[in-house]
Amino acid sequence: MSYRCPKCFRTEQCCLCSYTKQFDPEVKFVLLMHPKESKKQRTGTGRLCKISMKDCEIIEGIDFSQNARLQNLLNDSRYFPVLMYPGPDAMNAKSEKLKLQMKSNPKKKILAILIDGTWFCARQIINKNKYLLNLNKMSFSKNYTSIFTFKKEPHPECLSTLETCYYFIQELKENDFINKNINPEPLMNVFKQMIKFQLQAENERVSGLRPNVHAGNFRYTKLKEIPDFKIEKY
Helix, strand or coil, X not given: CCCECCCCCCEHHHCXXXXXXXXXXXXXXXXXXXXXXXXXXXXXXXXXXXXXXXXXXXXXXXXXXXXXXXHHHHCCCCEEEEEECCCCCCECCCCHXXXXXXXXXXXXXXXXXXXXXXXXXXXXXXXXXXXXXXXXXXXXXXXXXXXXXXXXXXXXXXXXXXXXXXXXXXXXXXXXCCCCCCCCHHHHHHHHHHHHHHHHHHXXXXXXXXXXXXXXXXXXXXXXXXXXXXXXXC
16 A cells, blocks of 8 residues: 555655645634545545644534534634535625624634535535534635636536635635735645646546556546646745
């Protein structure tokens, strides 16, 4: 069995740790990760969030109703919990409701809960944890398009877990909820490198340079263009 990095869970030749550095977003991010995302997803971004952001936490499972850690966080008076979940009742960083909430509790830190898994797995988690929908919901004030182009999403505006964290931080900065000097670019830097690694691997399979070791690899029949991202090594 090949060695895997204990932080990013990638193989040694595809380790992503040197493409990111930890920063403090002044937000407590908690990722509720489906077990399939943890064990089988080669292109999941949740672990990249954890190694990139201070105080980011992953809790693995499907039914979290009896999870002591999550329940303690939701009931911790130091936090203002929100669920990153779109909908007509969702707030965003421009919402007066959020401004009033944070103004009346200036010492509280935002606790952002994200469901981390494929869309099928995310629905499983929501169906098992309906109480999460009673939390204040958060979305975005702007429209964004994912650069995760090789992964099929239900709609173009659907974002990866990492992109959700990135744009949420950017909107909080723009609206003075967190320090304007916070730089979340290490998130996108490592994300872009992951995309390049994945596309390179797909092209190598098409060219016969890499064996098809996964059941879904038969889908790779055409060479894909690899974006010319500007990427830093830290």
